[in-house]
Amino acid sequence: MLEINDLTKTFANGTPALKGVNLKINKGEFVSILGRSGSGKTTLLRSINGLETASGGEIYLDNKQVNLETINEVQNKTGMIFQEFNLVNNLSAINNVLTGLLSSSNKFLSLFYLFSKDQKIDALKSLETVGLLEKSYNRSDELSGGQRQRVGIARAIIKKPLLLLADEPVASLDPKAADLILSLLKKINKEYGTTILCNLHQVDLAKKYSDRVVGLVDGKVIFNEKSNDIDKNYLEKIYA
Ligand SMILES: Nc1ncnc2c1ncn2[C@@H]1O[C@H](COP(=O)(O)OP(=O)(O)O)[C@@H](O)[C@H]1O
Ligand SMILES: [Mg+2]
Incomplete structure (x- = not known):
């Protein structure tokens, strides 16, 4: 469902962030990317949903090439979850989830009155999926970090x-909250067949929750293995 061929990205200031990435992900897989800070993990994810324009290579999502013409379609087929949650603090959880229905061009307009009853029901269902229905009308800045990230997931899955x-969805969370967030992603993966690509720092979490682990070093994939096969030798390639 995702195919990346020889993807390169060099930023305008000359920094080469991706140096020829090849990666295939099947529908329903849960794949983690492990790599040090600066290895290109964020750039790779942002290229997949069109937030960054690649310098070279191709990305196919659901058999359609990702480019300027398909960007709206691509963004409708993808949901993004961030390390720092990226919620609007003074909005309720449900209104934050509803922003997931806005396209990036009108995201910052206050159009909440325009959401239909069905859309609001969908938002409540998303909050129920992440176990946060009872906090739907709390402001997001009243929630704990783990709860905020659950709102972030609800926002990402509403479409x-x-x-x-x-x-790095759990980089700002304590170990217990981190485990809960990953088990929630796993549940969504299993119940809805949603394909998941997750940047992580923690090897143990990557092995516990993913089907496959990809190692990224300096903008290149240096391994791509079933998570059960990942051992010290592979990790040394990343963290040596
Ligand atoms: N907007 C940008 N402009 C210039 N360089 C960038 C930009 N974003 C990231 N980089 C550089 O690209 C490389 C990869 O960054 P990034 O994808 O954020 O890595 P990671 O998410 O693995 O920490 C780093 O050297 C980083 O400094
Ligand atoms: Mg990053």
Whole structure:
């Protein structure tokens, strides 16, 4: 469902962030990307949903090439989850989830009165999926970090995306909350067949929750293995 061929990205200031990435992900897989800070993990995810324009190579999502012409379609098929949650603090959880229905061009307009009853019901269902229905009308800044990230997940799944992109979704959380967030992503993966691509720092979490682990070093994939096969030798390639 996702195919990346020889993807390169060099930023305008000359920094080469991706140096020829090849990666295939099947529908329904849960894949983690492990790599040090600066290895290109965020750039890779942002390229997949069109937030960054690649310098070279191709990305196909659901058999369609990702480019300027398909960007709206691509963004409708993908949901993104962020390390710092990226919620609007003074909005309720449900209104934050509803922003997941806005396209990036009108995201910052206050159009909440325009959401239909059905859309509000969908938002409540998303909050129920992440176990946060009873906090639907709390302001997001009243919630704990783990709860905020659950709102972030509810926002990402309201459009029922084929692919969820999670950029270090647990890096700001304590170990218990981190485990809960990953088990929630796993539940969404299993119940809805949503494909998941997740950037992580923690090897143990990557092995516990993913089907496959990809190692990224300096903008290149240096391994791509079933999570059961990941051992010290592979990790040394990343963290040596
Ligand atoms: N907007 C940008 N402009 C210039 N360089 C960038 C930009 N974003 C990231 N980089 C550089 O690209 C490389 C990869 O960054 P990033 O994808 O954020 O890595 P990671 O998410 O693995 O920490 C780093 O060297 C980083 O400094
Ligand atoms: Mg990053």
